[in-house]
Amino acid sequence: MLKSVELRNFKSFHNKVKIDFEKTNYKTLLNTNVSGNLLKGALFVGKNASGKSNVLKAIRFLLECLLAKNEVNWVEYICLFSDTPVMELKYVFEIDKSEIIYDISYQWVDVFLREKLTVDGIELLSREGSTANTILTEVKNYTDIPKQLLFLRDIFFNTRFRGQVKLQKWFEFLFNSVYMDMCLKSATQYKGVDLSLRSYMEESGTKLINDFFEQYHFEQRIEYNKKATGNIVTLESPENQIYFRRNGINEPIPYEMESLGNQTLVQLLPAFFYCISNSGMLLLDEFSSGFHNSLEELLVRYFMKNAGESQFIFVSHSTNLLSNSLLRPDQIYSVDFDKGGSVVKRFSSEKPREAQNIEKMYLGGVFNGIPRYER
Structure with missing residues (x-):
């Protein structure tokens, strides 16, 4: 399952942002919304054009680069208003109680790509530009890697991670994931x-x-x-x-x-x-398209109750979903945009009590991410 994502200079996220999927000390919904120490998903709310969808795109980026595309058009993902020409992404997963960390750094001026993969603190891959060291293949040192190709992808499709059970299970989790844009009504399954x-x-x-x-x-x-x-x-x-x-x-x-x-x-x-039955991520943009509030709530409850080690990560403008009976405060993020770029705020950072009305608190501005339309 996805444990955290860190972004810097990715689309609207200029400054470094960490999105955490580990549970906090809240006791609510432990039997349905939590698997081990990880949350079965998260909701992102906020005003239009704040960067909510870019959170999903950052996760989808990993799926596209590792599972779908031979080469990446990095220009599509860079932050256009950044004065630092380096995009950084860090993904942390927990698979069978092991921690898998995959770091990507891309410098677009000199077209220089870095990758690092560790499992439980052991480095399995380190890549600097066109050179790399790895223990995942018979050849340990490489000197001619294509500039814009993720080397981990190449290793997987050439070796299928023979002998690396944890990495195989990690990629199975990624392959089972689905991205769906509810406006376009199109699903991408890997x-x-x-x-x-x-x-x-x-x-x-x-x-x-x-x-x-x-x-x-x-x-x-x-x-x-x-x-x-x-x-x-x-x-x-x-x-x-x-x-x-x-x-x-x-x-x-x-x-x-x-x-x-x-x-x-x-x-x-x-x-x-599919995502409930097969451990993976359901990334859903514009979840509120055409649904009554009660139907949205039903779908969220159904997923949380029936999913085992799957995660539902979604964007919605429906504030009725901001309820302690539906989602834990550590499962909800607001996304806002200021002159420095998109920022996120986890509702649990304000330590709301389980009995408090977090929808009312959000609309009152406690968690940010509220549009202010004035005449």
């Missing part, structure tokens, strides 16, 4: 699993989604067939189509005619169920 709704229907059918709807008393069910028959209309297609059935109305409703919120929900659920 193991090659197609989590689009139609592919999910072909592979898994409707049972898990409909069981979820039935368990929580939704007013609809879904079907996936070539033919859907009602009292008045019968709809047919050469290929299977998705239809909704509302309680008390015996007519099929084509997916395209259903509400935006219900469309968004069923597009999310394949990724949602």
Whole structure:
């Protein structure tokens, strides 16, 4: 699981920022929202254009660079208003009670890349520009590494970390992770699993989604067939189509005619169920797109209750999610932007009591990250 992320000169984060996923001393929600000493996710709130999505992009950056891309367009990620030409990222994971630390530093003026990988304090890889030392391969010293290629990625795809069980489990956790932009309704999964709704229907059918709807008393069910028959209309297609059935109305409703919120929900659920069942991270941007407050709260509770060693890291503007009955104060960060760049504040840093209304405290400005629109 992800233990912490540190950023400096990454997109809107100019100054060094650390985002921590270790639990603090709060006793609330220990049985659902915590796995060992780590939190099963975090919520980022704040005004528009404060940098909330860039937190998710920093985590996605690791997934893209290690699992998806041969070379990185570093210019996409640098802080454009920084006078220091070095971007720094530090990722700390806990896998089977071992601590894995991966440091990346990129100097864009001279195109100079550094990498360092340690497991439980033992250095496994050290890279400086085009040279590297590692104990992960038969060759220990390298002198001709491409300038913008992460060497750890190259080692993995050439060796699959033979004999390195902890690193294999770490990469399995990364491969199981999903990034989803709720505005674009597109999911990126790094193991090659197609989590689009139609592919999910072909592979898994409707049972898990409909069981979820039935368990929580939704007013609809879904079907996936070539033919859907009602009292008045019968709809047919050469290929299977998705239809909704509302309680008390015996007519099929084509997916395209259903509400935006219900469309968004069923597009999310394949990724949602996948990350709960397979240890990894669900990175969800604009979680509040088209959902009623109660539905958002249900999804957060469901994930925290049912996930084992998975994490739900998400961005939302819905302040109703700021509740001690839903998320712990150490699971919530506000993101603000000043002339120096994006900054984060962990709600637990203000030591709110478990009985306090943290939504009201946030709206009152205690945790920052509040827009001030004045006439």
